[in-house]
Amino acid sequence: MPNTRTDMSQNxxxxxxxxxxxxxxxxxxxxxxxxxxxxxxRLRLGPGRHFADPAHETLPRADADPNRVPFAVVNEGEAVGFGILDRRGNLAELTPHPERAVLLRAFYIDPARQGLGLGRAACNALDPIARDVAPDADTVLLTVNERNPAAIRAYLAGGFDYTGDRYLNGDMGPQFVLRRPIAR
Incomplete structure (x- = not known):
C-alpha cells in the first residue's frame, strides 16, 4: 500500500x-x-520564496552548466517540485572532499502541495538520481537559510543531518550546511 498523508488545507x-x-x-x-x-x-514558490529562485530562472542556468542536472519531483503523475543536483557549485567551500559530494540546490515543493510530506519523501528518494548524476559521490550536501524553519524540518525529516558548519557567503544571510549519505 502506498505511503499516504492527510493534512488540513488552509481553508x-x-x-x-x-x-x-x-x-x-x-x-x-x-x-x-x-x-x-x-x-x-509553472510551479510557484511558497512563503520562503526569497530563499530560492523559481525554476523559470534556475532551469536555464542549469541547462547552460554541464555540472548541473535539473530534476522534477513527480507525484501521482504530476510535477509537484523542482531541484538541481550540482557536481561543482560551491562544494569546495562546504567540504574538504568536493569530489565525493553533490550539491542539492534550488529545491522546492509547490506551496499547494506543501505539508503533505512530499519534501521529506523527495529527500528520501534522492539516492538513485544522486548516484546517476555523480557516481563517485557518497554525500548530498545543501545549504538552508537559518530563517527557514519549514525547509530545515523537511530536510531533517528527509534524512539530512547538520554538519556543524554554517555557510556565510549567501545573499540571504547565514545558512546551515546539511548532509545526507548516498546509499549504495
Whole structure:
C-alpha cells in the first residue's frame, strides 16, 4: 500500500497525497522530460520564496552548466517540485572532499502541495538520481537559510543531518550546511 498523508488545507478541507514521489531528470531530451520541464516552470514558490529562485530562472542556468542536472519531483503523475543536483557549485567551500559530494540546490515543493510530506519523501528518494548524476559521490550536501524553519524540518525529516558548519557567503544571510549519505 502506498505511503499516504492527510493534512488540513488552509481553508479547512482535508488533503491527501500519496507520498512516493519520483525524481525525474529534466536533461534527457525525452518527451516526458519536455512535458515536466513545462510543468516545473509553472510551479510557484511558497512563503520562503526569497530563499530560492523559481525554476523559470534556475532551469536555464542549469541547462547552460554541464555540472548541473535539473530534476522534477513527480507525484501521482504530476510535477509537484523542482531541484538541481550540482557536481561543482560551491562544494569546495562546504567540504574538504568536493569530489565525493553533490550539491542539492534550488529545491522546492509547490506551496499547494506543501505539508503533505512530499519534501521529506523527495529527500528520501534522492539516492538513485544522486548516484546517476555523480557516481563517485557518497554525500548530498545543501545549504538552508537559518530563517527557514519549514525547509530545515523537511530536510531533517528527509534524512539530512547538520554538519556543524554554517555557510556565510549567501545573499540571504547565514545558512546551515546539511548532509545526507548516498546509499549504495
Amino acid at each position: 479547512g478541507t482535508a488533503r491527501t497525497a500519496r507520498c512516493a514521489p519520483e525524481l525525474v531528470r529534466l536533461d534527457t531530451g525525452s518527451e516526458r522530460a519536455a512535458g515536466l520541464r513545462a510543468a516545473v516552470v
